[in-house]
Amino acid sequence: MVERNWLVLTDGWLMSRNAKTAHGVLRYGRDPIAAVLDTEHQGHDLSSVMPSLERAAPIVGSVSEGIDAGATSLLLGVATPGGWIPDHWRPLLKEALEASMEIANGLHGFLGDDPELVELAERHGGRLWDVRKPPDGIPLNSGLALQVPQRIVGTVGSDCAVGKMTVSLELTEVARAKGWSPEFIATGQTGILIAGKGIAVDRVISDFVSGAAEQLVVDADERSDILLVEGQGGLWHPAYSGVTLGLLHGSAPEVLVLVHRAGREAIEEPPYTKLPPLDHVVRTYEDIASWVRPCKVACVALNCGGMSAEEASSHIQAAEELTGLPAGDVWRGDAEKLWAAVEEALSR
Amino acid sequence: MVERNWLVLTDGWLMSRNAKTAHGVLRYGRDPIAAVLDTEHQGHDLSSVMPSLERAAPIVGSVSEGIDAGATSLLLGVATPGGWIPDHWRPLLKEALEASMEIANGLHGFLGDDPELVELAERHGGRLWDVRKPPDGIPLNSGLALQVPQRIVGTVGSDCAVGKMTVSLELTEVARAKGWSPEFIATGQTGILIAGKGIAVDRVISDFVSGAAEQLVVDADERSDILLVEGQGGLWHPAYSGVTLGLLHGSAPEVLVLVHRAGREAIEEPPYTKLPPLDHVVRTYEDIASWVRPCKVACVALNCGGMSAEEASSHIQAAEELTGLPAGDVWRGDAEKLWAAVEEALSR
Numbered sequence: 241m242v243e244r245n246w247l248v249l250t251d252g253w254l255m256s257r258n259a260k261t262a263h264g265v266l267r268y269g270r271d272p273i274a275a276v277l278d279t280e281h282q283g284h285d286l287s288s289v290m291p292s293l294e295r296a297a298p299i300v301g302s303v304s305e306g307i308d309a310g311a312t313s314l315l316l317g318v319a320t321p322g323g324w325i326p327d328h329w330r331p332l333l334k335e336a337l338e339a340s341m342e343i344a345n346g347l348h349g350f351l352g353d354d355p356e357l358v359e360l361a362e363r364h365g366g367r368l369w370d371v372r373k374p375p376d377g378i379p380l381n382s383g384l385a386l387q388v389p390q391r392i393v394g395t396v397g398s399d400c401a402v403g404k405m406t407v408s409l410e411l412t413e414v415a416r417a418k419g420w421s422p423e424f425i426a427t428g429q430t431g432i433l434i435a436g437k438g439i440a441v442d443r444v445i446s447d448f449v450s451g452a453a454e455q456l457v458v459d460a461d462e463r464s465d466i467l468l469v470e471g472q473g474g475l476w477h478p479a480y481s482g483v484t485l486g487l488l489h490g491s492a493p494e495v496l497v498l499v500h501r502a503g504r505e506a507i508e509e510p511p512y513t514k515l516p517p518l519d520h521v522v523r524t525y526e527d528i529a530s531w532v533r534p535c536k537v538a539c540v541a542l543n544c545g546g547m548s549a550e551e552a553s554s555h556i557q558a559a560e561e562l563t564g565l566p567a568g569d570v571w572r573g574d575a576e577k578l579w580a581a582v583e584e585a586l587s588r
Numbered sequence: 589m590v591e592r593n594w595l596v597l598t599d600g601w602l603m604s605r606n607a608k609t610a611h612g613v614l615r616y617g618r619d620p621i622a623a624v625l626d627t628e629h630q631g632h633d634l635s636s637v638m639p640s641l642e643r644a645a646p647i648v649g650s651v652s653e654g655i656d657a658g659a660t661s662l663l664l665g666v667a668t669p670g671g672w673i674p675d676h677w678r679p680l681l682k683e684a685l686e687a688s689m690e691i692a693n694g695l696h697g698f699l700g701d702d703p704e705l706v707e708l709a710e711r712h713g714g715r716l717w718d719v720r721k722p723p724d725g726i727p728l729n730s731g732l733a734l735q736v737p738q739r740i741v742g743t744v745g746s747d748c749a750v751g752k753m754t755v756s757l758e759l760t761e762v763a764r765a766k767g768w769s770p771e772f773i774a775t776g777q778t779g780i781l782i783a784g785k786g787i788a789v790d791r792v793i794s795d796f797v798s799g800a801a802e803q804l805v806v807d808a809d810e811r812s813d814i815l816l817v818e819g820q821g822g823l824w825h826p827a828y829s830g831v832t833l834g835l836l837h838g839s840a841p842e843v844l845v846l847v848h849r850a851g852r853e854a855i856e857e858p859p860y861t862k863l864p865p866l867d868h869v870v871r872t873y874e875d876i877a878s879w880v881r882p883c884k885v886a887c888v889a890l891n892c893g894g895m896s897a898e899e900a901s902s903h904i905q906a907a908e909e910l911t912g913l914p915a916g917d918v919w920r921g922d923a924e925k926l927w928a929a930v931e932e933a934l935s936r
Contacts, residue, residue: 381827383859442795449794449830475833478880479729482797482834489826511731513879531861532826 242342242367242436244271247303247311249332252280253318254289254299261346262317264430266293268409271436273297274311277332303335313342313369315433323348334360342367346429371429372440374452381450385457385492386533390423390464391586392457394493395471395541396525398515399508400480402501403571404471405431407541407578410570411497412468414579423464425456427487431470441472442483449483453490469493475524476513488525489532495585496525496537497578502544502555502569519563538585539578540567590715590784592619592690595651595659597680600628601666602637602647609694610665612778614641616757619784621645622659625680651683661690661717663781671696682708690715694777719777720788722800729798733805733840734881738771738812739934740805742841743819743889744873746863747856748828750849751919752819753779755889755926758918759845760816762927771812773804775835779818789820790831797831801838817841823872824861836873837880843933844873844885845926850892850903850917867911886933887926888915 248266253259254276266273266286273286275298281289282301289299300306303314314336320326325333325347333351336343337360345351351368352358361368385392393411395404408424408431415422424431426438439452453469460467469491473480498521506512515521522537529535540559544552552569559567566581568574596614601607602624614621614634621634623646629637630649637647648654651662662684668674673681673695681699684691685708693699699716700706709716733740741759743752756772756779763770772779774786787800801817808815817839821828846869854862863869870885877883888907892900900917907915914929916922 382857383826386859442793444794445790446792446794446797446831446834447790447828450826450828475876476879478731478798478837478840480795480798481837481879482830482832483794484830485823485833486794486830489829492826509730511734511880528823531824531829532859 244313244342244436245274245310246271246313246315247274247306247309248276248315248317250276250278250317251329252278254278254281258319259317261319261430261433262315263293264405265315265317265433266295266297268434270434275300275306275309277301277303277306303332303339307339307341311341313344316343316345316347320347325349325351333357337361337366338364340365342369344369344371344433346371346433348372371432372443374439374444378439378444378448378455379451380448381454381490383454385454385490388457388460390460391466392469392491392493393466393495393497393582393586394469394488394491395497395499396484396488397471397474398476398498398500398518398521399474399504400477401508402499403541403543404499407497407499407570408468408470409434410575411579411582414575415466415468418579421463421465423460423467425460425467425469425491427453427456427470427472441487442480446482446486449486450490453487457491471499474507475528476515477507477509478511478513479509485528488529492533493529494533494535495582496529496535497539497541497582498522498525498537499541499543500559502542502547502552517562518559522563522565536585536588537565539565539581541578542567542569543571544569545571590690592661592784593622593658594619594661594663595622595654596624596663596665598624598626598665599677600626602626602629606667607665609667609778609781610663611641612753613663613665613781614643614645616782618782623648623654623657625649625651625654651680651687655687655689659689661692664691664693664695668695673697673699681705685709685714686712688713690717692717692719692781694719694781696720719780720791722787722792726787726792726796726803727799728796729802729838731802733802733838736805736808738808739814740817740839740841741814741843741845741930741934742817742836742839743845743847744832744836745819745822746824746846746848746866746869747822747852748825749856750847751889751891752847755845755847755918756816756818757782758923759927759930762923763814763816766927769811769813771808771815773808773815773817773839775801775804775818775820789835790828794830794834797834798838801835805839819847822855823876824863825855825857826859826861827857833876836877840881841877842881842883843930844877844883845887845889845930846870846873846885847889847891848907850890850895850900865910866907870911870913884933884936885913887913887929889926890915890917891919892917893919
């Protein structure tokens with residue numbers, strides 16, 4: 241695996257939701273952070289600008305300052321219009337490649353399709369990492385995930401963008417603290433940048449989604465004893481339900497954690513499909529996953545972002561009453577409670 | 589739409605299951621058949637060699653004989669190892685292109701990736717049609733299928749390769765005879781060759797499967813009043829369930845026809861997932877489709893291939909008792925019965 245020391249480009253968007261890839265890597269990344277590149281906040285430290293990330297790093301104004309801070313990889317950490325690389329980034333990218341850096345890119349547009357950047361990387365010994373580009377040779381699914389020695393725990397969601405990756409990562413940390421040897425299995429671009437490996441399953445040819453999920457499970461570190469598979473999409477979102485199901489069936493989890501945005505009654509995007517009550521969501525995921533391997537939802541990870549403590553607590557209590565399962569918000573310190581429920585489900 | 593007169597290449601495999609693409613086009617294709625190219629059976633007529641196809645056409649031994657019979661398009665109608673174009677076809681392909689023919693290819697390997705063939709096609713005004721290659725610019729799903737004026741009827745299956753395409757085509761013929769203006773919506777390579785248009789949804793990047801399904805529905809002939817959407821895969825097949833669901837949610841049918849291989853109790857490929865009883869299969873498809881739009885299964889199309897009349901009839905009766913729905917085998921003349929059930933479901 242490549243050794244990295246990140247220079248995280250946020251390009252003035254450090255505090256925006258557009259920088260959620262950067263936020264993910266800054267909060268959970270396994271590789272060290274040399275510096276953040278953001279002219280809006282340069283001269284400050286990340287720990288004072290965004291204390292919630294729990295990470296100290298200088299914020300610099302240029303690639304060369306990042307290199308001076310020890311950076312070896314430039315991370316393009318901001319969503320851009322249409323997912324393409326904006327022209328005004330080009331001088332930065334060239335400067336990084338001329339300094340033999342790696343550039344890691346989670347956007348839809350691929351650096352490897354740009355002849356000038358490819359030529360520069362080759363000439364200077366730099367590297368272009370298009371995180372969303374699927375590897376060659378993904379097989380069709382053949383049920384191999386049923387045969388791996390590790391236990392398999394998946395996250396699933398009632399909708400997209402509710403926090404499945406964060407829940408998987410928080411539970412991975414608790415699992416490690418409890419003596420497991422867990423591996424977080426990344427299935428989307430931010431997760432891949434955090435883990436240093438993975439496949440963006442929504443970018444794979446549809447026939448091979450469950451084969452990609454199976455391959456991720458089969459290729460997990462053999463020293464691990466439990467795999468936490470990052471879920472994608474949601475069964476009730478017609479634009480993504482196919483990816484959700486292919487990933488679920490391909491990765492063949494024994495235990496699921498349902499991630500739900502507290503209070504949400506319909507998906508957030510067109511056609512605004514109505515969600516069934518939470519106990520029905522739980523049963524549906526259990527039924528559908530169990531076609532491949534017997535599977536139980538262990539607990540409900542509620543995302544109560546922006547709510548008061550009372551409001552969050554009332555949502556958590558209501559979810560527990562409705563589903564009969566432990567519920568909690570990992571963003572409010574409930575990861576241990578949820579992990580206990582996962583362990584309990586695994587032991588059944 | 590391109591005018592075609594087919595020369596169907598079966599390369600000695602005319603009577604084999606490997607030629608199922610050829611069989612589909614010969615049985616259901618909307619375009620005329622000039623000739624079949626098969627050295628094994630040359631000199632005979634198709635109607636005597638394979639009467640079940642209900643089509644007369646000379647079987648010839650060379651491309652030039654096919655051209656003499658009026659052919660304008662060479663159809664590669666046989667599955668090959670790995671889905672690639674075998675070397676011994678190259679002289680045939682070159683001869684066809686040098687005669688300015690079109691070549692239609694439903695294999696995984698694309699003619700358009702072969703510089704020599706591309707150059708020949710350009711030089712002689714021929715055309716290369718890689719049927720499985722998705723069009724550019726497929727949008728993400730946004731629920732537009734809910735707004736088209738046509739009624740939408742889908743086929744779904746308990747497993748892969750049980751006859752969903754054939755059932756859709758047979759019902760399309762009955763619908764037309766009954767005064768509807770139906771359009772068969774092709775979602776796989778053989779269906780596309782038959783219809784002359786469509787998208788092979790299993791070859792689309794997974795994020796865009798339901799967008800492709802939506803686009804097929806939205807782009808249907810505006811003179812049509814009912815769309816018969818060819819289903820793919822099966823929910824219980826972990827390798828294809830994602831494609832099945834993306835297509836189902838993207839095309840948003842109001843009525844489904846469940847296609848089932850009589851007597852099958854588990855999927856035919858690894859991991860040999862056990863199928864639930866047929867009434868449960870019906871309810872599952874209804875529930876899952878209804879998340880996007882209220883949807884009922886109208887009837888069960890049983891594939892009783894190879895069974896005696898008594899055996900088939902006993903399977904049909906058992907399916908009717910178990911599901912409470914009309915059942916029948918379109919390969920044994922029950923298409924009208926099933927269509928009546930579809931009309932009844934549409935009128936509810």
